[in-house]
Amino acid sequence: xxxxxxxxxxxxxxxxxxxxxxxxxxxxxxxxxxxxxxxxxxxxxxxxxxxxxxxxxxxxxxxxxxxxxxxxxxxxxxxxxxxxxxxxxxxxxxxxxxxxxxxxxxxxxxxxxxxxxxxxxxxxxxxxxxxxxxxxxxxxxxxxxxxxxxxxxxxxxxxxxxxxxxxxxxxxxxxxxxxxxxxxxxxxxxxxxxxxxxxxxxxxxxxxxxxxxxx
Amino acid sequence: xxxxxxxxxxxxxxxxxxxxxxxxxxxxxxxxxxxxxxxxxxxxxxxxxxxxxxxxxxxxxxxxxxxxxxxxxxxxxxxxxxxxxxxxxxxxxxxxxxxxxxxxxxxxxxxxxxxxxxxxxxxxxxxxxxxxxxxxxxxxxxxxxxxxxxxxxxxxxxxxxxxxxxxxxxxxxxxxxxxxxxxxxxxxxxxxxxxxxxxxxxxxxxxxxxxxxxx
Numbered sequence: 001x002x003x004x005x006x007x008x009x010x011x012x013x014x015x016x017x018x019x020x021x022x023x024x025x026x027x028x029x030x031x032x033x034x035x036x037x038x039x040x041x042x043x044x045x046x047x048x049x050x051x052x053x054x055x056x057x058x059x060x061x062x063x064x065x066x067x068x069x070x071x072x073x074x075x076x077x078x079x080x081x082x083x084x085x086x087x088x089x090x091x092x093x094x095x096x097x098x099x100x101x102x103x104x105x106x107x108x109x110x111x112x113x114x115x116x117x118x119x120x121x122x123x124x125x126x127x128x129x130x131x132x133x134x135x136x137x138x139x140x141x142x143x144x145x146x147x148x149x150x151x152x153x154x155x156x157x158x159x160x161x162x163x164x165x166x167x168x169x170x171x172x173x174x175x176x177x178x179x180x181x182x183x184x185x186x187x188x189x190x191x192x193x194x195x196x197x198x199x200x201x202x203x204x205x206x207x208x209x210x211x212x213x214x215x
Numbered sequence: 216x217x218x219x220x221x222x223x224x225x226x227x228x229x230x231x232x233x234x235x236x237x238x239x240x241x242x243x244x245x246x247x248x249x250x251x252x253x254x255x256x257x258x259x260x261x262x263x264x265x266x267x268x269x270x271x272x273x274x275x276x277x278x279x280x281x282x283x284x285x286x287x288x289x290x291x292x293x294x295x296x297x298x299x300x301x302x303x304x305x306x307x308x309x310x311x312x313x314x315x316x317x318x319x320x321x322x323x324x325x326x327x328x329x330x331x332x333x334x335x336x337x338x339x340x341x342x343x344x345x346x347x348x349x350x351x352x353x354x355x356x357x358x359x360x361x362x363x364x365x366x367x368x369x370x371x372x373x374x375x376x377x378x379x380x381x382x383x384x385x386x387x388x389x390x391x392x393x394x395x396x397x398x399x400x401x402x403x404x405x406x407x408x409x410x411x412x413x414x415x416x417x418x419x420x421x422x423x424x425x426x427x428x429x430x
Contacts, residue, residue, distance in 0.1 A: 004350075005382035008340075009375065012276050019389030024273040026391035027353055027375065029305055030400035030410060031270075032244020054269045054281055055246075057366040058239040061227050064363075066269055066279075090244055093413055097425045104419035115421070125223075135219075138242055143365055148279075148372065150358055151272040155370060157363065160224065160242065167220035174234030175403050176241035185245035185400050185410060188390050190418070190428070193410035195245060198308055198399065200406045204319035206330070210312050213405070 026188040033186040035099050036065075037087040037120070037129040038079030040108075045120055045129045046075040047102045047112035051186050053088060061160035063088070063140065069152035075108065077156075084142045085127040086158060089134035092182035096192045098133075125162055135181045137164040175200065241403040248401040250314050251280075252302040252335070252344040253294035255323075260335055260344045261290040262317045262327035266401050268303060276375035278303070278355065284367035290323065292371075299357045300342040301373060304349035307397035311407045313348075340377055350396040352379040390415065 012020055031051040038046045056062035067077055080086050091099050095118065102112040113120045113129065120129035126139035140158030147154055169177040185193050199212040227235055246266040253261045271277035282292055295301050306314050310333065317327040328335045328344065335344035341354035355373030362369055384392045394410050401407050414427040 003382050004379050005385070006338075007378045007380075009276070009377065012375065013274070015389065017274070020276075021273040022389035023378075023385070023391055024276040024375065025270050026393055027276075027303075027351070027378065028268040028270050028278055029247020029249060029351075029393060029398055030245050032246060034244060052269050053243040054267050055240050055243050056281060056363065056368060058236040059228070059232070060366070061224070061235075061239045061242075062366060063243055064281075066271060088242075096413065097416065100416045101419050101425050104421040104423075106421050110421075123221075136242070136244075146361060146363060146370070148271065148361060148370070150372060151275070151277060153271060155361070155363070157365060160227065160239065162224065163222045163238075163242065164219050165222075167218050170220070170238070174230065174237035175406070176238055178241055178244060178402050179408060183244055184413065185408075187393050187410075191390070191394075191415045192413045193394060193400075194413060195400060195402075195408035195410050198311060198407045198409060201312065201315045203405070204316050206319040206321050206325075208319075210316050 022188050030185040030187055030193065033091045033184065033192070034088040035091065035102065035131050035134065036076050037089060037131060038076050039083060039128055040075070040079050041082045044109060045111045045113050046079055047116065047118065047131070048076045049099050049103050050088070056157055062143065062157055063160060064155050064157045067154040067156050070154070073108065080142050080156065083127045086140055086142065087126060087128045087130045088138045088140065089131040090136040090178065090181070090183040091192070092135055093184055093194060095133045096184060100190070123162060130164070135166055136178060136183055237403050245400040245402055245408065248306045248399065248407070249303040250306065250317065250346050250349065251291050252304060252346060253291050254298060254343055255290070255294050256297045259324060260326045260328050261294055262331065262333065262346070263291045264314050264318050271372055277358065277372055278375060279370050279372045282369040282371050285369070288323065295357050295371065298342045301355055301357065302341060302343045302345045303353045303355065304346035305351040305393065305396070305398040306407070307350055308399055308409060310348045311399060315405070338377060345379070350381055351393060351398055
């Protein structure tokens, strides 16, 4: 590790726009990376890659993600509002290049499933397509959208209605081994990483030392 | 990979509470994991582990995180509102056990820096402590808090004022190599993982195939 460098707010302001976007998108750390599946009222399916999914609550099971300003056509946003449903599908190393391809701008009549050569499948519960090649797939109903005044983005919140997962990845204590399921992580806007578990740690208590509960 | 299993919303409702929390916290995928440093108006420093940091925008550079309902004493929340400042410090494998220890419930007069044996350092700009052992450190000013009505959580938004990083981790195009900096990722509530880069991919265009731009 070399010397520690420092950048100030004004250095960011002066950076070339794309460089600044890459840098600031690196700061939150590693991210979960999901394909969001939706369908329009005309039956055209859509996939978009989302790296801002965040846990909102466990009971009820709620997840959120940040939608960029709706100043241009946003198929995912429109479809969620129209149908009330969407899916989140974890990326894995077999599909990350195809998944990245879905971030290209396609005409409204083109499905990203076709463009990226991914297979759409459906459950009886959710009016939105799942990605067959994904190993952890979550179906959600739309709950609410919360405007973020400072920059015109929106926090989209959904309730988990169903979860598909490889049956050997769910531990007895509820821990879902997403590494074993092959899920990957991303950094900045264009980097993808596999993971290697260090450990699961015991519940922290003030009067006790942390222990490794499993590797 | 074994058979795909399915859980429904009512299965989640019927699960033991802690198991449900572990499972639902697994669903968003891998997470960035940060120590949030703050100081009270009485000068007592605080550290809390946060795995819900999310990118809000690049210009201005904004980051958010989800604060659990403020129905009990939340030192981080109170300190941010009192001072207007906080720091986010990426975890690495040298400090993840100490960092996990900060999630224990300590009396208000105890600093988690002391309890977890981490070293606090300061810049001239931010009235909040940084974690010296962290390699990527971000200083923020508080911008706004946005209530999430559905479950009483709050989205806390801050503006990036300064960034400290190992100077050999910032690429010419703005990509910050957080893996090279030793940052780690987390899953569920208690698992920590190192990463291994698969690739950086080219900007997606509808008429072009995705290419690897670096490994």
